[in-house]
Amino acid sequence: MKKISKKAVEIVEKYGDIDKIVGKEREYLLKQIDKLYPNFTVDCGIWDMKLTEKYYGEFQQDGQYCSQSAMGETGDCFRGTYYFPTTDGRYLAVSYDC
Numbered sequence: 001m002k003k004i005s006k007k008a009v010e011i012v013e014k015y016g017d018i019d020k021i022v023g024k025e026r027e028y029l030l031k032q033i034d035k036l037y038p039n040f041t042v043d044c045g046i047w048d049m050k051l052t053e054k055y056y057g058e059f060q061q062d063g064q065y066c067s068q069s070a071m072g073e074t075g076d077c078f079r080g081t082y083y084f085p086t087t088d089g090r091y092l093a094v095s096y097d098c
Contacts, residue, residue: 036084040082082096
């Protein structure tokens with residue numbers, strides 16, 4: 001199973017807020033996410049991120065979980081939190097809009 005790396009976890013712990021992560025560290029973190037879910041950071045807008053012991057939602061693949069709601073007139077827009085497993089046994093919870 002693929003997991004978010006220790007280095008990426010350290011970046012999130014260091015900054016705590018996605019808006020504060022810039023430059024090479026931000027690029028590295030986003031690439032880590034896209035390795036587990038191809039084009040996630042391209043297709044979705046990320047507005048929050050944190051490390052957590054628990055996940056919510058439905059199992060997706062490779063230890064990943066998702067909790068989301070449909071929005072918009074036709075239900076073709078989504079907002080939710082995607083949980084990526086980390087190498088230290090926690091989850092990187094990424095809040096997004098697509």
